[in-house]
Amino acid sequence: NAGVMQNPRHLVRRRGQEARLRCSPMKGHSHVYWYRQLPEEGLKFMVYLQKENIIDESGMPKERFSAEFPKEGPSILRIQQVVRGDSAAYFCASSPGLRDNEQFFGPGTRLTVL
Amino acid sequence: AQRVTQPEKLLSVFKGAPVELKCNYSYSGSPELFWYVQYSRQRLQLLLRHISRESIKGFTADLNKGETSFHLKKPFAQEEDSAMYYCAPYRLNRDDKIIFGKGTRLHILP
Numbered sequence: 001n002a003g004v005m006q007n008p009r010h011l012v013r014r015r016g017q018e019a020r021l022r023c024s025p026m027k028g029h030s031h032v033y034w035y036r037q038l039p040e041e042g043l044k045f046m047v048y049l050q051k052e053n054i055i056d057e058s059g060m061p062k063e064r065f066s067a068e069f070p071k072e073g074p075s076i077l078r079i080q081q082v083v084r085g086d087s088a089a090y091f092c093a094s095s096p097g098l099r100d101n102e103q104f105f106g107p108g109t110r111l112t113v114l
Numbered sequence: 115a116q117r118v119t120q121p122e123k124l125l126s127v128f129k130g131a132p133v134e135l136k137c138n139y140s141y142s143g144s145p146e147l148f149w150y151v152q153y154s155r156q157r158l159q160l161l162l163r164h165i166s167r168e169s170i171k172g173f174t175a176d177l178n179k180g181e182t183s184f185h186l187k188k189p190f191a192q193e194e195d196s197a198m199y200y201c202a203p204y205r206l207n208r209d210d211k212i213i214f215g216k217g218t219r220l221h222i223l224p
Contacts, residue, residue, distance in 0.1 A: 003157075004157075033212070035212075035214070041216060042120075042200060042214050042215055042216035042217045043158075043200065043212075043214040043217075044214070045212065045213070045214075091158065093158075093212075102160060102163075103160075103212060105157045105158040105159065106157060107157045108157070
């Protein structure tokens with residue numbers, strides 16, 4: 001089992017561009033979580049998804065940010081019209097489901113907005 | 115409101131000295147408590163959870179419900195313990211996100 005995969009590991013965007021971050025959960029995991037880590041800050045929850053459903057998006061900024069976890073393929077965190085304040089490390093975690101909710105983390109994507 | 119506090123941003127300890135990383139939480143219901151660790155250039159990983167009552171890499175953590183604390187301890191620090199440590203209350207078997215503390219960077223001095 002390769003573990004949680006995230007790509008790209010580093011992403012550079014100019015202000016106003018779009019950023020797409022991908023997360024492939026561990027095999028057999030149907031729950032995906034996205035977290036953001038700003039410089040000098042801890043990890044902050046953004047969104048929790050199950051296949052084709054958003055369960056909790058209480059940590060997502062109201063505008064420009066969206067997430068999906070389609071039936072096939074990776075989970076995508078999309079940031080439109082990026083601004084400098086979006087520069088951060090974005091971590092994805094996956095878990096197998098309700099009975100065992102230990103979350104396994106990916107290596108993260110470091111987004112830099114110029 | 116659910117909240118977790120790690121009062122120390124940075125903790126420097128000499129090798130061989132005892133380590134205590136503090137964590138206090140405010141959480142409705144009865145959460146499970148986790149400690150996650152992130153070593154340099156590695157992904158975040160679970161260090162231990164209180165329900166298992168196990169010692170991982172010499173670390174233990176006791177849940178004190180009266181003080182709502184879950185401090186992480188190790189009697190003798192080792193250089194390889196240098197890392198970022200996050201305390202996280204969580205509710206197993208619920209659709210709950212993890213609430214992470216801001217983390218404490220542990221620096222072991224030679």
